[in-house]
Amino acid sequence: MNKNNSMSRFLTNNNRFKKDNPNYSRVYLLNAALIVLSIVCLFFAVLNFLENDIPTVVILDLFIMISSIITIVYFHKTDNIRITSILTTVLLSLLMAVYFYVIQNRNFGLFWFSIYPPFTYLIFGRKKGRIYTLTFGSIILTYVILCYKSWEPAVFDYQSLINIIAAAICLSLLIVFYENSRKAAEDAIILKNKELEIMSITDRLTGLYNRHKLDIALNEFLSKSDNCNNIFSIIIADIDYFKSFNDAYGHLYGDKVLVDLASIIKATAGDKNIVGRWGGEEFLIICPGLNNEGVKELALKMLDNISNYKTKDNKKVSMSFGIASCQADETIDTLLQRADASLYCSKDKGRNMVDGKPICDS
Numbered sequence: 001m002n003k004n005n006s007m008s009r010f011l012t013n014n015n016r017f018k019k020d021n022p023n024y025s026r027v028y029l030l031n032a033a034l035i036v037l038s039i040v041c042l043f044f045a046v047l048n049f050l051e052n053d054i055p056t057v058v059i060l061d062l063f064i065m066i067s068s069i070i071t072i073v074y075f076h077k078t079d080n081i082r083i084t085s086i087l088t089t090v091l092l093s094l095l096m097a098v099y100f101y102v103i104q105n106r107n108f109g110l111f112w113f114s115i116y117p118p119f120t121y122l123i124f125g126r127k128k129g130r131i132y133t134l135t136f137g138s139i140i141l142t143y144v145i146l147c148y149k150s151w152e153p154a155v156f157d158y159q160s161l162i163n164i165i166a167a168a169i170c171l172s173l174l175i176v177f178y179e180n181s182r183k184a185a186e187d188a189i190i191l192k193n194k195e196l197e198i199m200s201i202t203d204r205l206t207g208l209y210n211r212h213k214l215d216i217a218l219n220e221f222l223s224k225s226d227n228c229n230n231i232f233s234i235i236i237a238d239i240d241y242f243k244s245f246n247d248a249y250g251h252l253y254g255d256k257v258l259v260d261l262a263s264i265i266k267a268t269a270g271d272k273n274i275v276g277r278w279g280g281e282e283f284l285i286i287c288p289g290l291n292n293e294g295v296k297e298l299a300l301k302m303l304d305n306i307s308n309y310k311t312k313d314n315k316k317v318s319m320s321f322g323i324a325s326c327q328a329d330e331t332i333d334t335l336l337q338r339a340d341a342s343l344y345c346s347k348d349k350g351r352n353m354v355d356g357k358p359i360c361d362s
Contacts, residue, residue: 013076020188023081025181029122030075030084032177034068036170037091041065051159056102064095085123092119093136100140105151108160112167113140118174122181205255206262209276214284217274218332221286225326233295233325235285236339237265237302240318240351242281257317264309268302292325299323299354307352318352 009015010031017027045061068091075084096112103109116136121129154160201213209217221232239245239261246254258281269275269285278284287295299321306319322343324335346353 013079016079019184025177025184026081026085026123029177030081030088031072032173033088033092033119033123034072034075036173037088037095038065038068038072040166040170041068041095047159047162057099060095060098060102064091067091089120089123089132092116096136097139100143105148105154107157108154108163110140110144111164113137114167115170115174118171118178122174122178203277206259206277208262208266208283209274211276211279214274214276214278214286215332217276217286218335221288222326222330222332222335225330230288231291231326232286232288233290233292233323234335234339235283235287235295235299235302236278236322236336236343237283237285237299237319238322238343238347239281240320240347245317253311257311260309260311261306261317261319264305265302268305269298273298290325292323295323295325296354303352303354320346320351321354322346323355 011028012018012024013027013031017024021027041061041064045058045065048057048061068088071084071087071091074080074087078084093116096116099109099112117129117133120132123129124132201209201216203210218234224230225232239257242254242257245257258277262275262277262283265283265285266275269287272288274286276284285298287298290298303319303321306317310316320343322339322341322345324339324342326335342355346355
């Protein structure tokens with residue numbers, strides 16, 4: 001775990017580039033590429049020293065290895081992505097150019113060019129990556145066209161196999177990196193869309209659903225109710241004398257009361273019912289599967305729980321409730337009108353009631 005944390009810190013410049021940073025992937029790839037470049041150069045420097053009489057390649061490998069380490073140190077001190085990207089690409093280009101010139105067509109060395117296009121595209125993006133690839137590719141192609149006639153037929157040996165395997169591994173790592181970056185970007189978009197969706201249907205103050213979400217839910221329930229054969233009911237709850245309360249104690253105080261009462265209503269309603277802020281000091285609760293008696297019982301339970309609530313300075317707050325159950329040929333407007341009528345009945349009869357009960361003329 002500590003090793004993983006240390007490597008993660010190193011690849012992100014001591015965690016100065018977080019996953020939400022737009023340059024996170026580039027920083028990660030630059031550090032990883034410089035490490036791999038250093039290791040590969042050291043490996044081939046030793047291999048060429050032991051097996052080949054080509055001191056130029058050994059010197060080049062050691063030079064690129066040391067330069068890569070210096071670039072890593074520079075990058076971690078400055079966090080300069082642009083300069084580090086250029087330096088890394090220059091080192092890679094120099095290594096390939098000199099190596100191709102010295103090795104010619106031997107040992108399948110030209111196969112290493114396969115890693116150049118994906119690397120530059122991932123580091124610089126599509127436009128600059130294309131420029132780097134076409135420029136360097138044209139230079140290498142020109143060299144091959146001019147010189148290939150003088151080359152002797154190449155022999156496939158174990159060094160050829162090592163070159164192919166090593167280049168294929170590096171290419172595979174770049175592909176894996178691209179896929180991981182793509183998946184991370186896709187997941188980030190999905191997460192952001194979910195966050196935006198939640199924000200679009202959530203009341204900012206209370207954390208309950210907002211009017212937009214409640215309108216959608218009402219339409220869905222009514223369309224699925226099969227002319228109200230699938231029963232559902234609604235509750236409209238309104239805080240009594242809330243305007244006077246706000247005027248007397250201030251809006252911040254009133255907001256706190258709204259949040260507290262919203263929590264009580266949500267907790268009482270449970271997960272099966274949809275609870276939202278209808279507007280101002282009004283709440284709407286959609287109750288699937290509850291008939292008129294069931295929804296009245298739930299509203300009375302809410303009324304009882306709210307009666308136990310007191311503000312931080314021991315002030316009592318009450319609410320009035322209106323209820324309505326879906327009927328045949330119901331529309332959203334008629335359903336809401338009946339719930340409103342039930343609420344006004346509670347208000348007219350003295351407030352702090354459900355459906356005007358215990359005394360109601362409706």
